[in-house]
Amino acid sequence: MTDRKVPHVTCLGCGCACDDIILSLCDDRIVHAERACQLGVAWFDDGRVPARVQVGGRDCGLDEALDAGAALLHAARGRALVFLGDDITSEAQRATVEIADHLHAVVDGVVSEPAAAGILAGQRRGRATCTLGEIRNRADLLLFWGTDPDQRYPRYRSRYALYPVAFHLPKGQRGRTVVSVTVGSDKGPAEADLHIALRPEDEVVALSALRAHLQGRELGGLATLSSQLQQLTSLLTKAKYVVIVHDGDGGDERRSPERAEGLITLAQRLNGPTRAALSTLRAGGNRSGAEVVLTWQTGFPFAVDFSRGSPRYRPDRRGTAQLEAGVLAAALVVGEPAGFPASARDRLGRISTVVVGPRASEAPFTAKVAIDTGVAGIHEAGIGYRMDDLPLPLQAALPSPRSATDALRRLADRLVAAEARR
Amino acid sequence: MSAPTRLRIVRGEVYDPANGVNGEVRDVCIEDGRIVADLPQGAPTLDAAGMVVMPGGVDIHSHIAGSSCNHARRLFPEEHSAEPTMAPRLASGELGARSGTGGTLPSTFTTGYRYAGLGYTTVFDAAVAPVMSRHTHQELEDTPIVDSGFFVLLGNDEYLLRQIDSGERDRARDYAAWVLGATGGYAIKIVNPGGIQAWKSGQRNLTGLDQQLGSSRVTPRAILETLTDAGNALRLPHPVHIHCNNLGVPGNAATTLETMQALDGRRAHFTHLQFHCYGGSPEIGWSSGASRVIEYVNANPMVSADVGQVMFGPVTTVSADGPHEYLLYATSGRKWVNIDVELETGCGILPYEFKERSAVSALQWAIGLELFLLSADPWRVVLSTDHPNGGSFLSYPALIQLLMDRRAREEQLKRVNPALLAGSALADGLAREYTLSEVAIVTRAGPARLLGLRHKGHLGPGADADVTVYVRNHDIAKMFTHPRYVVKGGSLVVEEGQLRRAPAGRRLRLRPEYDDALLPDLRHYFEEYSTVSFENYPVQGITDDPIPIPS
Numbered sequence: 025m026t027d028r029k030v031p032h033v034t035c036l037g038c039g040c041a042c043d044d045i046i047l048s049l050c051d052d053r054i055v056h057a058e059r060a061c062q063l064g065v066a067w068f069d070d071g072r073v074p075a076r077v078q079v080g081g082r083d084c085g086l087d088e089a090l091d092a093g094a095a096l097l098h099a100a101r102g103r104a105l106v107f108l109g110d111d112i113t114s115e116a117q118r119a120t121v122e123i124a125d126h127l128h129a130v131v132d133g134v135v136s137e138p139a140a141a142g143i144l145a146g147q148r149r150g151r152a153t154c155t156l157g158e159i160r161n162r163a164d165l166l167l168f169w170g171t172d173p174d175q176r177y178p179r180y181r182s183r184y185a186l187y188p189v190a191f192h193l194p195k196g197q198r199g200r201t202v203v204s205v206t207v208g209s210d211k212g213p214a215e216a217d218l219h220i221a222l223r224p225e226d227e228v229v230a231l232s233a234l235r236a237h238l239q240g241r242e243l244g245g246l247a248t249l250s251s252q253l254q255q256l257t258s259l260l261t262k263a264k265y266v267v268i269v270h271d272g273d274g275g276d277e278r279r280s281p282e283r284a285e286g287l288i289t290l291a292q293r294l295n296g297p298t299r300a301a302l303s304t305l306r307a308g309g310n311r312s313g314a315e316v317v318l319t320w321q322t323g324f325p326f327a328v329d330f331s332r333g334s335p336r337y338r339p340d341r342r343g344t345a346q347l348e349a350g351v352l353a354a355a356l357v358v359g360e361p362a363g364f365p366a367s368a369r370d371r372l373g374r375i376s377t378v379v380v381g382p383r384a385s386e387a388p389f390t391a392k393v394a395i396d397t398g399v400a401g402i403h404e405a406g407i408g409y410r411m412d413d414l415p416l417p418l419q420a421a422l423p424s425p426r427s428a429t430d431a432l433r434r435l436a437d438r439l440v441a442a443e444a445r446r
Numbered sequence: 447m448s449a450p451t452r453l454r455i456v457r458g459e460v461y462d463p464a465n466g467v468n469g470e471v472r473d474v475c476i477e478d479g480r481i482v483a484d485l486p487q488g489a490p491t492l493d494a495a496g497m498v499v500m501p502g503g504v505d506i507h508s509h510i511a512g513s514s515c516n517h518a519r520r521l522f523p524e525e526h527s528a529e530p531t532m533a534p535r536l537a538s539g540e541l542g543a544r545s546g547t548g549g550t551l552p553s554t555f556t557t558g559y560r561y562a563g564l565g566y567t568t569v570f571d572a573a574v575a576p577v578m579s580r581h582t583h584q585e586l587e588d589t590p591i592v593d594s595g596f597f598v599l600l601g602n603d604e605y606l607l608r609q610i611d612s613g614e615r616d617r618a619r620d621y622a623a624w625v626l627g628a629t630g631g632y633a634i635k636i637v638n639p640g641g642i643q644a645w646k647s648g649q650r651n652l653t654g655l656d657q658q659l660g661s662s663r664v665t666p667r668a669i670l671e672t673l674t675d676a677g678n679a680l681r682l683p684h685p686v687h688i689h690c691n692n693l694g695v696p697g698n699a700a701t702t703l704e705t706m707q708a709l710d711g712r713r714a715h716f717t718h719l720q721f722h723c724y725g726g727s728p729e730i731g732w733s734s735g736a737s738r739v740i741e742y743v744n745a746n747p748m749v750s751a752d753v754g755q756v757m758f759g760p761v762t763t764v765s766a767d768g769p770h771e772y773l774l775y776a777t778s779g780r781k782w783v784n785i786d787v788e789l790e791t792g793c794g795i796l797p798y799e800f801k802e803r804s805a806v807s808a809l810q811w812a813i814g815l816e817l818f819l820l821s822a823d824p825w826r827v828v829l830s831t832d833h834p835n836g837g838s839f840l841s842y843p844a845l846i847q848l849l850m851d852r853r854a855r856e857e858q859l860k861r862v863n864p865a866l867l868a869g870s871a872l873a874d875g876l877a878r879e880y881t882l883s884e885v886a887i888v889t890r891a892g893p894a895r896l897l898g899l900r901h902k903g904h905l906g907p908g909a910d911a912d913v914t915v916y917v918r919n920h921d922i923a924k925m926f927t928h929p930r931y932v933v934k935g936g937s938l939v940v941e942e943g944q945l946r947r948a949p950a951g952r953r954l955r956l957r958p959e960y961d962d963a964l965l966p967d968l969r970h971y972f973e974e975y976s977t978v979s980f981e982n983y984p985v986q987g988i989t990d991d992p993i994p995i996p997s
Contacts (some may be wrong), residue, residue, distance in 0.1 A: 031981070032979045032981045032982050034982070043978060043979050043982050044979055114584060115584075118584070118588065122542075122544065125533070125544055125545055126542075143520075146520070146521075147520065147521060147522075147523055148781065149781050150521060150781040150782040150783040150795070150796075151783055151784075152782070152783075152784040153783075153784070153785050153786075154785060154786035154787070154788070155577075155785070155786070155787050155788045155977075156788070156977050157788025157789055157975070157976060157977040157978075158646070158786045158787070158788045158789075160788070160975070160977060161604075161788065161789065161975055162646065162647070162786075183977065184977060189974075190975060191604060191789070191974075191975045192647065264647070264648045265646075265647075265648070292775075292782060292784075295772060295784065296776065298648065299645075299646065299647075299648055299786075301784075301786060315520075316516060316581070317584075319516050319519050319520045320511075320515075320516050320519065320553060320554045320584075320585050320588060321544070321546070321553055321554060321555065321588060322526070322545075322546065322547060322553055323519050323522075323523065323525075323526030323546070323547035323549065323552070323553045324520075324523055324526060324547075325520050330545065332530070333532050333533070333545060334530035334531055334532050334533075334545040334546070334547070335526070335530060335545060335546065335547055335553075336527065336530060337523050337526065337527055407580055407581075407584065413513060413516075413517075413581075414577065414578065414977075414978070415578065415580040415581040415584075416580075416978065416982060417580070417982050417986065436542075440541045440542045441541070444541055
């Protein structure tokens, strides 16, 4: 039995942010997510979320919780962590960064170590990239570097990269060449036209060799690898539009932090002989949105420290590390609390912690104030960002227990008022 | 209440060129956010005796909000780290001011505060990829005080080019109207017509007006004609805003003139003209081509321009002109961002520095000044630095000084590298000094008129109460850097030189009508090629209504 269907829903199950999902609803539950991949199905689930508001583990009204939360956070002004978690809209992210600004807090979030390394590499070098639709419509050579997107980004190939019959590629997949470079034990796409297996210790050298080839030079000491890399260089330079795909959030196995920089420069240098872009796969939950919002409000994409009253960039000393070091007195965790790093959760129970987000009342740590909200894109409308920083509308297919954006704005108002009284 | 609803600015020397007021001492009356003819006795007053009163500044071409600006912000953490900015201390009861960072592309709140602090109250972002407009609206919402809008990039759009290729010019016009409405944009922007598409498809660039894009019938000329006609047929308040082919290339003045001639008799705006006024050729090198171009502009009343002055110092080049940015990367090796935006446009970002000791920088600086000083009609040749490309908007006061003060100009001319200045009009001596009235034209009245903003850029009854009050100073740069008072929409945002209030600005946008016979074909195109659902493409929830287009 279906009550109604909601079309054109954007899924935040991974960074693909597919916006063609059709949700079937029955009794305010999701019974089917048509077109969604298995990650999407799991992300939408049945749409049920808790709707509690608690102070000290006791149920109460929203105003009481906001008053209590504001008092706790205000008391820790200059020594607070604000954590940007998954599954909130960009509107809620904006309100969260505003709170951090007023609190002179340290901002951290669900930016993985590999993602942080990639951002920093991009700040040193720049990057040649494109939005996913350009891959769909132009890429005639796809180089998957240490990744098989099917695992963590299941519809990447069907929607964006490989299969579509496209504007400049009327033959679709038949017009595209696929190369897989795997490193160590990671998997590449099965249908690769060329497969090169690298030992982890050879990865950075191989990237250097490819760049050297583009300058007409050869690196010595690569033995049998050399001819395969020459073959790859030849494929790359003969293609019209090369897209190098890698997983910016890392898979199960940690890779060299120099990978990102090597791939960035390779993609840049291919512009000249041909056209090329680096596509960095990123996780979902509107993480890209958090980086975008922080950048326009502060100038920095993550690891922003407001403790001196204005933004400072501290990628070397992130907020969760400061929390673990015991120098912070309060924390505001916004978004899905399950994403908070396990290593620092204990600390949250020992300071004044406020959680606002989906399933806040079921957080895997002790919080003094917990405010359950809807999930962005399921219960809460707004804007969410795809992995390529393209903004998409999020729909409220189901009624929300309460709006995260609204709760955060009201919290911000209370903090501003408290500061004015000071 | 953030400000008195009534205010009489008394005894100021008023420069309101749109209403023929040239330095007369008179009162300016404000009620409920608008200029009114008079106020009852007893209304609050602001003493502007001996001060200069102008409408609030209007920036016709800047880059302050949008995905490309934000990519540029992300690229330069070192600039932001060097310039943290505390939240301004606003008047008592004015809560929630925000901190930020500066640099060539400041954070959004800081951008709004700085523009207002300079006496500017209206700003347009000149280049937004339509598919990213949802993002731009969010940034503009976080850019306080100034009223703002943006121009949408259409000169390399695949759907549009397809219509041109198949001779469907009416459908191209309807599409332009649909995009403006769907994105909440204000004007049509063309950047390097066809050249970005060529860059993306391996053809590298288009350098001549009749060069074909691939094997299609699309040429820069066809794009320019189609979109210029579309803008005029749709009666858009601002005509099509054109960044010509061959930006930054020696000899490009010929391309610029050819482009102007191609659009002969049509209303069209040519942006950052300085970057398109080079004589010489790539083989023999650079010279000034300003005189030839400005002569044409002077003689053709349908043509307008903003100058895109170069100011010495570090800048960020950020442009949809991907092939141009690539050339800067290939020759400088500096850090570089290129982003190809699906089906629509591109984006390139690179740091750069204009140096007095660089011969080319000095020539570019001189060419901009030549355009200003040889312009016969300040209403049609207005001020811009193409922020942050030619210089920051913060350098406008220094630029105004160069225009008003011949001695300051000649002092600087003595310092710059003269190697390429032989034969330039500036080096030969241009005596002209802008008057305050002319400054008021090129910084507010003129841009407002070119933008078709009837309520901006003047102080007649019914105008938006955007007013800037300066204290006269023989140091003109200082005078324009620190206005004593700035009123925005009736709210006194700068008092005694200090930012005191930061109300939200409004969005200036259009929703032109179109023949909806377009929609089935457009929907089909989206289904075939776009990664964004047709239904999800239009931006929803913009609070300010579209500005009506008079029929």
